[in-house]
Amino acid sequence: MSTPTPRAVPEELREEVDRLRARVCGLHAELPRWNLVAWTSGNVSARVPGADLMVIKPSGVPYGDLSPQDMVVCDLYGQVVEGHRTPSSDTGSHAYVYRARPDIGGVAHTHSPYATAWAARGEAIPCVLTAMADEFGGDIPVGPFALIGGDDIGRGVVAALEGLRSPAVLMRGHGVFTVGAGAEAAVKAAVMCEDVARTVHIARQGGPLERLPQEHIDALHDRYQNAYGQ
Helix, strand or coil: CCCCCCCCCCCHHHHHHHHHHHHHHHHCCHHHHCCCCCCCCEEEEEEEECCCCEEECEHHHHHHHHHHHHEEEEEECCEECCCCCCCCCCCHHHHHHHHHCCCCCEEEEEHHHHHHHHHHHHCCCCCCCEEEEEEEHEEEEEECCCCCCHHHHHHHHHHCCCCCCCCCCEEECEEEEEECHHHHHHHHHHHHHHHHHHHHHHHHCCCCCCCCCHHHHHHHHHHHHHHHCC
């Protein structure tokens, strides 16, 4: 399949694209706030509803220097459509996720220390906490190792999450990728992934852990997704 030619943002999408630029920029502030990234690592993107476009962080720009105007608009093959910055080196992988999963509206990538330590071991995080059942619906899986720069990581993310309820995957030897209906949901999943990775690591120092019974995981996940909150 040939790569589409880059195109301008349609005028009817201007307001939505500008809104997403501001929102994606604001969500990047949550990554250092929750100790999920170091220096300029990590990124967040959002799909533009009704168009084959996404908004993503530029490459190598410090978090404190980011502005909405720095966010880059790309098509779903990673080609720049609008922006004065070079997009994230993970753009191709985010784009692949959006192409493969139309239900996904946001993607986040972090190198949070505890979750990334599990990724370095190539080990899934077992569902031993009610908070894990709530948010992830089971274990947090491990995806394959892949090099940065193309769409191989995105392919691994999609494959690892297939048939699972988890919005998070630990990419072996790399870090965490999370997905959601929107960018905010993906960032929330990244925060929760690091939280449970830390807790389960600490708990494991005392000895073996017992996974929650599957029927309890199912019940907890259903309640949290369908009854919890306002």
